[in-house]
Amino acid sequence: MSTERQHNPAAQIVVGLAVIAAGLLFLLDNLGWLELDMSVQFWPIVLIVAGVLKIMGARSTNGNIIGGALLLFGVVLLLKGIGLLAVGWNVLAPLVMIGVGIFVVARSALHRRLDTRFAAPLKGGSDDAVFATAILGAYKRRITSQQFAGGEITAIMGGCELDLREASLAGDAVVNIFALMGGITIQVPVDWAVQLEGAPILGGIEESTLRPKDGAKRLVVRGYAIMGGVEIRN
Template sequence: MANYSKPKSNNDGGLIFGFIILGLGVLLLLRKIGIFYPSWLLSWPMILIVIGLVVSIKHQFKSFFGFIMLFFGVYFLLEREFYFDFGLENYLLPLGLIALGIYLITQKQKEKRIMENVQQQMHNKQFKSSPLDSSDSSSAEAQAGSDESKSNTSDGAKKNFQGISGISYNDRVNIDAIFSGVNKRVLSKKFEGGKLTAAFGGIDLDLTQADFSGTVYLQIDVIFGGTKILVPPHWDVRVEITNIAAGVEDKRMYSQTEVDPEKVLVLRGTCFFGGLEIRSF
């Protein structure tokens, strides 16, 4: 019988949230005993700033979610507590939507270029693997059959690559579910990780047909949304998610399967007022 060791987890979200609660309690205590400190330290914009700083530092200031939290936190803190008048009240929502739209368009265009490159590589590989012998008397018939086969395969590939079936052959995933829901199944045998962002939306990612060797990282940022990931039971899944007023649940069915040390999936990111669920078949 194979020995099974539970995958390691390095989830420090509860620790960080504990320090935040501790700091809040200390400030409230200082106020009760009459020790003066700036009132803006307990203002709601400071909550956004703290969240933005925690997320940004954890992800080396490469998190879009962390940047957004910092921006809004600093903006409202300067405006409401220090009376800075930026004159952006009437433009803040349109500008925010424009920035979000540019971000989504850029990501989708990048994903489209990657899919087109992979599709072209598959087409070239198929063309090279079906040479025709000009000396064969039935070469015309073989060529017609080959052309028809390539046409059908190409049409099927296009359908899959356009995301109609929810199937991805990309080695990396890049999914943004903002006020929407996304279901995706990855079939790559050289999976390299990627990035998931769910804001007021949900993502279902099926990795049961994917494969890789070594260690890959999957960046997950959830705010007022949910993400569910389905993985094979023999993967070593390590959770390093910072969860703030959120839930991260590992609901995998632990069978008598030995964990493969050459397949380590590291989940990193932030879950803020949302949920992350990990399952296996």
């Protein structure tokens, strides 16, 4: 089992700021300056943190859209909860539906377009990279490319399964993961070394692969599991 684990300092800063914000809200509530139900306000804070982390780790336009939607929805719910925004669910529910529709249209229009703002272009055919999103659903895919170049996997209250056991790569490949109340499973060949750079937040990331002798092929897995789970195995 590989023990190489690195935590993103920026992610730790975001989580720390979220804890500070939650503490301030608790303090203001206890002092009587705000009337809050922190069991309810907890979820907007989770959505805001998830949105920021998703944007930070996004490698595609879809990833930025998802992160922005989570962030915006969390901010709106938080402002509504503390009384700074008088918006009812009769308005929020249609807005959420409109947002989902915009995401579907944008995802279809940009299906084959890779965003190179945060990473070098992924070259090769359609089977050489994976950009998967599962929201309230399931996504399963087997990749057999011999030039796998990485990609991005997002699971929000859904599940993603990626089977790479018949694939190969030259050198290193990076897969960014994001699991929010969802699960991601990645299966890799026994001759791949896995470098895990994930940060679990109220969730779990488990890597139980065999360690190859040469380590010439390396898969770097980066990202976050927020109240969700990620498993990497052979």
